[in-house]
Amino acid sequence: MTNSLVTPLTKRYGESIDTYFSGSPLNRVSFLRDNYAFLSDALTNPTTRFLPMQKLEPSIFPDTGLLNTLVYDDLKDAIGNPFEKPEPEAVSAWDSSKESPLLVFLGIDESKSGGVTYGNYSGRAYFALDVTVPVDSTTPYATALADIVDKVEATGAPFTPVRTQYVLNYSEAAIYAQARSYMDWNIRNPFCAGCGTRTMSVNGGGKRVCPPTDRGVAKGPCPTRGVVTNIAFPRSDPTIIVAVVNSAGDRLLLGRNKRFPAGFYSCLAGFCEPGESIEESVRREVWEESGVKLGKVAIYASQPWPYPASLMVGAIAEALPDGESIHLEHDPELGDAQWFPFSVVRDALTIAERKSNILDISGEPTEAPIKVPPSKAIAHNLMRAVVFENAHLPKI
Numbered sequence: 001m002t003n004s005l006v007t008p009l010t011k012r013y014g015e016s017i018d019t020y021f022s023g024s025p026l027n028r029v030s031f032l033r034d035n036y037a038f039l040s041d042a043l044t045n046p047t048t049r050f051l052p053m054q055k056l057e058p059s060i061f062p063d064t065g066l067l068n069t070l071v072y073d074d075l076k077d078a079i080g081n082p083f084e085k086p087e088p089e090a091v092s093a094w095d096s097s098k099e100s101p102l103l104v105f106l107g108i109d110e111s112k113s114g115g116v117t118y119g120n121y122s123g124r125a126y127f128a129l130d131v132t133v134p135v136d137s138t139t140p141y142a143t144a145l146a147d148i149v150d151k152v153e154a155t156g157a158p159f160t161p162v163r164t165q166y167v168l169n170y171s172e173a174a175i176y177a178q179a180r181s182y183m184d185w186n187i188r189n190p191f192c193a194g195c196g197t198r199t200m201s202v203n204g205g206g207k208r209v210c211p212p213t214d215r216g217v218a219k220g221p222c223p224t225r226g227v228v229t230n231i232a233f234p235r236s237d238p239t240i241i242v243a244v245v246n247s248a249g250d251r252l253l254l255g256r257n258k259r260f261p262a263g264f265y266s267c268l269a270g271f272c273e274p275g276e277s278i279e280e281s282v283r284r285e286v287w288e289e290s291g292v293k294l295g296k297v298a299i300y301a302s303q304p305w306p307y308p309a310s311l312m313v314g315a316i317a318e319a320l321p322d323g324e325s326i327h328l329e330h331d332p333e334l335g336d337a338q339w340f341p342f343s344v345v346r347d348a349l350t351i352a353e354r355k356s357n358i359l360d361i362s363g364e365p366t367e368a369p370i371k372v373p374p375s376k377a378i379a380h381n382l383m384r385a386v387v388f389e390n391a392h393l394p395k396i
């Protein structure tokens, strides 16, 4: 998705790009997350929408590809109102034995009128709710959550994996990406990294704290409870993905992960390590995985990847003239890597764009020598930017 406004910067560097899983219509109003009066109003407003999520998957209507949502009346029996008291009072009253369903405030859609209003901000609020029924059936809210799951399933919108089926449109995928990453992070961090006791979700699911007391009794010392460190925020893990061009400018380096079948190729990718720049990370990963040595690295676009919390930084890079030999012996990740002529990649991209947006890695390719990721994947757009003349903009 591109923003077609032409400005001095876009003339020089190209149009801005919203990749899949980015470009959310929501204003996160992150500065209001600790304002429980606002969150309480948002929670109980009849226009507010709640994304039910089961094991981190959303409920999707198969015919339209739209997210299924609930209203407060559908789920108030399960969640009550966790924002009734101001946040400091809620932290003081913390009782680790009383868990409640995980609820995450996502933001407000200011294009929708009639929703919650706070100062200059007004719109339809969105929350995500974890409706996964606890394994322990004695959990007080287990029955209420099971009722919500029944209600969701009766609408004909099953809980659907999004990772390999890009069925959601851009806006809805971006809302889901935020919901999934925040929810996953909360679920993975039930205990304090400093002292091992239970943590508490605050800021509408945007932060976790290690409260100083539990059921009114002071807890032991905790290194995270200092002046500014009594907090744990969700993380984003930078990852690089790169389209590598040979020094002659007519071939593209693509790799096949060992998990993929013969014939499916994509851009090389990997995690950034602490203490390296994006450009260094690109050079290291490409050399480790393929043996190819890089010169210039240019950052092209980025994409949130909520599995669980990656931020993929897409780059285009050039191989050094004497560094183009492929060696796979450093890193066992790739089963194969090859320099493909632009014409081969163009054919594969064109076929992928004609087909659905389902990530098709099954079977041998039949219409082109190789298969490549679908058009909503950043890898596809990086390849496209390189092999189509004057096509520096993503095809979506």
Ligand SMILES: [Zn+2]
Pocket (backbone or CB within 6 Å): 192, 193, 194, 195, 196, 197, 210, 222, 223, 224
């Ligand atoms: Zn602690």
